[in-house]
Amino acid sequence: MPVTTQGSRPLVECESLVRIHQHGSVEVQALQGLDLVVGAGEMIAVVGPSGAGKSTLLSVLAGADLPTAGSVRVAGWDLTALSRAQRLAYRRDVVGFVRQQTARNLVQYLTARGNVELPLALAGRGPRARRARAVELLETVGVGHCADRLPSQMSGGEQQRTAIAVALANGPRLLLADEPTGELDSATAQEVFDTLRLAQHEAGVTVVVVTHDPAVSDQVERTVAVRDGRTSTEVLRRTEVAEDGASRVIAQEYAVMDRAGRVQVPREYREALALTRRVRLALEADRVSLLPDVVAR
């Protein structure tokens, strides 16, 4: 069993994920062999350029899209082999989803409480239990005062926090958020991020957040960069406390190696040493060096 950077059991395991969209004779490879392991209780940020495959990855993890090839397991569920009924149960009970567009996360004609009660009703909870759970969740995410308001009567941040309460209603193991702070100013974005943190710490939920916002990605312990449908690099952060008691965050970037041992060498490194098609690998006591092909010069 793979062990994550945090040493916890993996909750999410994607291996060699491929997702090809076919439009007539045109193929778009949204995912091209993506590997990702996320530990139970971990919170990671997924970053990468537009079109890299981030949203596709979230859709697959949400059980809303099926990969063309590869394997994906979440909390023991094999997402490539679910029956229709299992897929519904997975989407209802195991995973919660928050989108960027505040308006798309909530049913506009229901109050905040009504919105949180909806997934509880779909899971068969009775009216009293629903109401109590909805009120409690809205209080927990800091929008108890909005319980009887319609989304149009709430700020963007209040709507996103309500959306997080909706996503948490059925006690999911995994919370997915696609640019949850994309439409918010920085102070409000921080409140929404703090609510995701709360879900991670208080409810023990594993959180995967896709973001372009460095203020978000700089605050998580692990940021995974997706490029051309693959995980390319990871940044790990840890807090170090100096002797004078001051703490500082140490960030270290790693390249990701797949099962076959393939590593992508960043373009700036290749250009700096004019590395082309052929390179020399040298095994040393504590490192593997990658050297230019002198014959080619």
Ligand SMILES: Nc1ncnc2c1ncn2[C@@H]1O[C@H](COP(=O)(O)OP(=O)(O)OP(=O)(O)O)[C@@H](O)[C@H]1O
């Ligand atoms: N339903 C679809 N049909 C065809 N192509 C698609 C579909 N969904 C995504 N793609 C293509 O797959 C690639 C990856 O898209 P995806 O939305 O996952 O990227 P992204 O990293 O989330 O981008 P962004 O940051 O702009 O949201 C893109 O080239 C996109 O055009």
